[in-house]
Amino acid sequence: MSPDAGGVPTGELADALIAKWGSFDQFVEEFNAKSLALFGSGWTWLTRDLEIITTPNQDTPMMLGKGEPLMGLDVWEHAYYLDYRNKRDDYIVKWWNVVNWDFVEDRYKNR
Numbered sequence: 001m002s003p004d005a006g007g008v009p010t011g012e013l014a015d016a017l018i019a020k021w022g023s024f025d026q027f028v029e030e031f032n033a034k035s036l037a038l039f040g041s042g043w044t045w046l047t048r049d050l051e052i053i054t055t056p057n058q059d060t061p062m063m064l065g066k067g068e069p070l071m072g073l074d075v076w077e078h079a080y081y082l083d084y085r086n087k088r089d090d091y092i093v094k095w096w097n098v099v100n101w102d103f104v105e106d107r108y109k110n111r
């Protein structure tokens with residue numbers, strides 16, 4: 001994450017996301033829906049194979065044999081409670097404003 005980030009990805013990663021989901025917005029919609037559906041504490045991940053998965057608590061994609069993820073969203077309550085109280089949906093929507101796509105794309109290219 002980065003304070004001067006957000007927006008939409010470009011380059012190879014953008015092409016791959018659009019090829020898989022049809023549009024960047026569709027990708028975001030699925031990522032958000034899975035993040036909201038995660039019960040309790042955990043993480044939402046974009047894996048190196050461009051799967052969106054959630055894991056409970058401190059579990060990671062590596063534990064599932066899916067390699068190091070490209071990015072992860074912390075949906076433990078401590079990640080958002082001070083700023084958003086119980087409004088996980090607001091936190092998830094705002095989180096996209098700090099996603100560092102240059103970093104994520106580097107990880108995608110070097111996976």
Ligand SMILES: [Fe+2]
Binds near residue numbers: 074076078079
């Ligand atoms: Fe956390």
